[in-house]
Amino acid sequence: MTDTVDMIHEDSLPGHESELEPKPHWTPRYPGSGRLQGKVAIVTGADSGIGRATAALFAREGADVAILYLCEHDDAAKTAEIVRDEGGEALTFAGDLGEEGVAEKAVKAVIKKFGRIDILVNNAGEQHPDPEITGITEKQLRRTFQTNIFAMFHMVQAVRPHLERGAAIVNCTSVTMYKGSSELLDYSATKGAITAFTRSLSENLVGEGIRVNAVAPGPIWTPLNPMGGATEEKLEHFGEATPMGRPGQPNEIAPSFLFLACDDASYMSGQVLHPNGGIVVNG
Incomplete structure (x- = not known):
């Protein structure tokens, strides 16, 4: 099922992974062990980057995957192919989840195809670097x-x-x-909101037996940065400031999502994992 998206960005987001060089690494590193056997997962922003790597790993672990994305149909089709090659069933759904009613349509499509939902990965995101706060337009902020x-x-x-x-x-x-982040003021503010949302939603749902956690990646090589307005100079040195001295790859982040989604993390809720190249943070 596909919704038409009429969107004007101030840059080239969301960006095609198929056009990115070098290509991000999405391939799962290890054989599956059935940790998500029989489960149905929704992964937003699954057409590329961390979302694609997570969808691939979930499928290898036995899950069927709904691939939600904005408008990069070729990338989403590739992710669906990856999921099927790993033995899972795939559904693709295009639409702006920030618009009222689109998420409900997507979930109805998932239920119609799979009949259940066990895991939701909220991964979709965008960023627009601005060195001055005065450069952030109301349109961009919204x-x-x-x-x-x-x-x-x-x-x-x-x-x-x-x-x-x-x-x-x-x-x-x-x-x-x-x-x-001095150049990602609005983006960083949303990520603060997401962390607070994660902790509060955990408190809201933990009594119902539903766990809510989060992953806080560091600099990861995905379409988000090169397509999101980063300068050539910044891209040339992308990730070098981490203690490991390099950016991470999507398949280095996906295992954190798997751990939190499966029963290995059955005693964790309201927590955040930090695959960030060795940056020490609080929380």
């Missing part, structure tokens, strides 16, 4: 919050009636929430 945090509320509201005890929600926050 756009960033709509994609990064409004969409999470909409998705959780839509899936909530279908989640049973043992279900898991995993949100994608960011290292920028913890250490700040």
Whole structure:
């Protein structure tokens, strides 16, 4: 099922992974062990980057995957092919989850195809670097919050009636929430909201047997940075400031989402994992 998206960005987001060089690493590193056997997962922003790597790993672990994305149909089709090659069933759904009603339509499509939802990964996001706060337009501010945090509320509201005890929600926050970012003021603010949302939603749902956690990646090589307005100079040195001296790859982040989504993390809720190249943060 595909919704038409009429969107004007101030840059080239969301960006095609198929056009990115070098290509991000999405391939799961190890054989599956059935940790998600029989489960149905929704992964937003699954057409590329961390979302694609997470969808691939979930499928290898036995899950069927709904691939939600904005408008990069070729990338989403590739992710669906990856999921099927790993033995899972795939559904693709295009639409702006920040818009009212789109998440509900997506969830209805998932229920129609799979009949259940066990895992929600809220991964979709966007960023627009601005060195001066005065350069952030109201349109950009609304756009960033709509994609990064409004969409999470909409998705959780839509899936909530279908989640049973043992279900898991995993949100994608960011290292920028913890250490700040001088050029990503609106983006960092949304990531702070996501962390607070994760902790509060955990308190709200933990009594129902539904766990809510988050992952806070550091600099990861995905379309988000090169397509999101980063300068050539910044890209040349992307990730070098981490203690490990390099950016991470999507398949180095996906295992954190898997851990929090499966029963390995059955005693964890309201927590954040930090795959960030060795940056020490609080929380």
